[in-house]
Amino acid sequence: MMTNQGNRLTQGQFSFLPDLTDKQITAQIEYALGKNWALGVEYTDDPHPRNTYWEMYGNPMFDLKDASGILKEINACRKTFPNHYVRVTAFDATQGVESVQMSYIVNRPKNEPGFGLTRQEIGGRQIQYTVHSYATDKPEGERY
Amino acid sequence: MSNSSIPSGRAENSVTTAAQSADPPVALGQARSVGEVLAQSQVEDVIAELDRDLVGLAPVKARIRDIAALLVIDKLRINLGLVSEAPSLHMNFVGNPGTGKTSVAMRMAQILHRLGYVRKGHLVAVTRDDLVGQYIGHTAPKTKEVLKKAMGGVLFIDEAYYLYRPENERDYGQEAIEILLQVMENQRDDLVVILAGYKDRMDTFFESNPGMSSRVAHHLDFPDYSVDELLQISQKMLTQQNYVFAPDADTMFQRYLDLRVQQPHFANARSVRNALDRARLRQASRLFADRDRQLSVDDLRTLTASDFAASRVFQQADVRSDE
Numbered sequence: 001m002m003t004n005q006g007n008r009l010t011q012g013q014f015s016f017l018p019d020l021t022d023k024q025i026t027a028q029i030e031y032a033l034g035k036n037w038a039l040g041v042e043y044t045d046d047p048h049p050r051n052t053y054w055e056m057y058g059n060p061m062f063d064l065k066d067a068s069g070i071l072k073e074i075n076a077c078r079k080t081f082p083n084h085y086v087r088v089t090a091f092d093a094t095q096g097v098e099s100v101q102m103s104y105i106v107n108r109p110k111n112e113p114g115f116g117l118t119r120q121e122i123g124g125r126q127i128q129y130t131v132h133s134y135a136t137d138k139p140e141g142e143r144y
Numbered sequence: 145m146s147n148s149s150i151p152s153g154r155a156e157n158s159v160t161t162a163a164q165s166a167d168p169p170v171a172l173g174q175a176r177s178v179g180e181v182l183a184q185s186q187v188e189d190v191i192a193e194l195d196r197d198l199v200g201l202a203p204v205k206a207r208i209r210d211i212a213a214l215l216v217i218d219k220l221r222i223n224l225g226l227v228s229e230a231p232s233l234h235m236n237f238v239g240n241p242g243t244g245k246t247s248v249a250m251r252m253a254q255i256l257h258r259l260g261y262v263r264k265g266h267l268v269a270v271t272r273d274d275l276v277g278q279y280i281g282h283t284a285p286k287t288k289e290v291l292k293k294a295m296g297g298v299l300f301i302d303e304a305y306y307l308y309r310p311e312n313e314r315d316y317g318q319e320a321i322e323i324l325l326q327v328m329e330n331q332r333d334d335l336v337v338i339l340a341g342y343k344d345r346m347d348t349f350f351e352s353n354p355g356m357s358s359r360v361a362h363h364l365d366f367p368d369y370s371v372d373e374l375l376q377i378s379q380k381m382l383t384q385q386n387y388v389f390a391p392d393a394d395t396m397f398q399r400y401l402d403l404r405v406q407q408p409h410f411a412n413a414r415s416v417r418n419a420l421d422r423a424r425l426r427q428a429s430r431l432f433a434d435r436d437r438q439l440s441v442d443d444l445r446t447l448t449a450s451d452f453a454a455s456r457v458f459q460q461a462d463v464r465s466d467e
Contacts, residue, residue: 059289065264066296068334073292 007114009047012087012103022071025088025106029067032090037101038062039070040091041077043084045143047112048133054087062093074106083109083144109135109144175223181216185258194251198244199380200373207364208252215259230332232361233261236350237340239366242412245340246300248366252338253298262336264296272306275320283316287323294335304339305349321353328359369412371401378416387424387445396449397423403461423451 010016020028032039039061042054057077061070070088077086086107091098113134120128135143175181182188191212195205214231221228233256237245250267257265274290277283291299301307309315328337339346339360350357369377375398382388389397400419404410427447431439 058285061292064293064295065266066334068263068331069292069295 007112009085009105009108009112011047011049012105014104019108020104020106025074026067026071028102028104029070029088032102033064033067035090035092035101036094037090037092039064040089041070041073041086042089043077043081043086043107045084045109045140046133046136047085048131048136054085057081057086060091078107081107085109111144175220178216178220181219181259185216185260187212187216187255187258190251190254190258194248197380198247198251199376200369201244201248201366204244204248204364204366207362208248208255211362212255212259215256215261219259231261232332232359233336234328234360235336235338235362235364236346236360237338237364237366238343238346240342240368240412242414242416243366243368244413245366246302248364249298249300249338249340253336256298256336261333262297266297267300268294268297269300269302271302272317275301275307275324276316278316280316283319284323287320291323291327291335295331297335299335299337301337301339303341305341305345308349308353310352321356325355325359371398371405374401374405374412374416377413378420381417381420382447385420387420387447390446390448393447393449393452396452400452400455400457403457407457407460419452419455420447422455423447426451426454 008015014020029039040059041057043057044051044054057080058073061073064070074086074088084107085105087103087105089100090102092101115131115133118130118132120130122128175184191209194208198205211233218228218231235252237249239245246269249269253262253265253267256262268290270290275283275287277286307317307321309317324337327335337360339356341349343365350360375394378397379389379394397419401416404415404419424447430448430451431437431443437443
């Protein structure tokens with residue numbers, strides 16, 4: 001039974017929606033800027049849900065007033081990594097730690113093979129389950 | 145699942161447009177007369193405020209009114225479907241120190257914002273240090289960071305001629321200039337750049353950077369203030385800080401200004417501010433000396449002639465007249 005057609009990665013906000021347009025991304029960035037959050041652009045080619053820390057594209061962006069600078073950064077990242085996952089994160093720095101307030105995917109590979117379910121038999125006929133991304137069978141950088 | 149997601153996508157869109165219609169650019173879209181544009185953008189308030197708050201500067205104010213008029217007419221042309229090229233709004237402010245370049249730049253950002261030529265209307269003031277890096281490969285990210293911060297507003301580069309240092313061929317300033325030029329040309333709707341500096345040095349800067357000169361459309365000359373104007377400025381400053389001149393103190397201050405203007409390193413309004421700050425110091429130590437006296441409100445807010453008469457400027461003038 002396939003519940004997630006097309007194996008689209010569903011992590012963060014809006015991931016069950018069709019891909020956000022640039023206009024919609026701009027509106028989301030404006031929302032984050034309105035709350036004085038710092039924004040960052042991150043990318044990865046390992047989509048496992050427990051892979052929390054993605055690579056940062058450039059520095060996190062503090063003290064910006066307008067979304068167009070961040071959108072330019074997103075587009076530069078998409079151009080550099082057209083077949084990686086790219087997400088935008090917004091941090092609230094007021095608590096003195098990097099607490100993520102928003103995170104949404106803005107770029108995904110053309111083909112997403114999805115995840116397989118691995119069953120491991122352990123002592124006493126018990127079974128352990130884990131998910132495994134088909135993409136990570138290949139080495140980093142050649143996955144998509 | 146995909147069916148239910150589509151309406152949410154549309155809701156997203158409608159939120160975007162609703163947010164934008166609150167902004168001036170879209171509200172201005174239906175305006176057909178100059179009066180309507182002015183009423184909807186409230187740009188006249190800013191210009192009136194500029195007239196009221198800034199003393200003197202008649203040629204600058206006239207130029208700002210001209211620019212505002214051009215922008216208003218451009219708005220009307222766009223509304224009626226006449227395509228006019230996006231105006232180049234980059235400016236160059238030249239004038240001696242303390243003639244109000246930064247204050248005017250701040251008002252300019254407001255005017256441009258009200259007319260919808262910049263989206264946010266904030267002012268980012270930088271100097272060479274903020275743009276130029278210290279080692280190879282440091283400059284480009286630094287300049288781009290500043291540009292990102294200025295997006296949607298006005299980038300004010302104070303003493304812009306320092307960016308170009310011909311005496312050092314390995315100077316990284318040229319790199320910053322090139323990145324600036326690219327953004328000034330390609331992202332005109334994202335930000336407006338205002339360069340500022342002394343007249344003669346800005347002239348040489350533009351001569352050696354023809355690319356920059358051709359991209360800056362408006363050159364505004366800030367004249368020095370006359371002594372009368374400086375006196376008006378000092379009155380305004382004192383009122384803001386809740387001080388007043390004693391009856392004979394303003395004539396003393398005028399004598400002070402007459403002498404100070406002729407001395408080197410006179411920085412117009414900034415020198416006035418410093419002179420007033422020093423007078424406040426002298427007033428404070430005058431009051432401090434008399435420990436048992438009950439001080440009234442008037443005592444605390446009045447600057448007397450003696451507070452100004454103690455200035456070094458008068459002593460130097462005396463020395464000179466003795467010689």
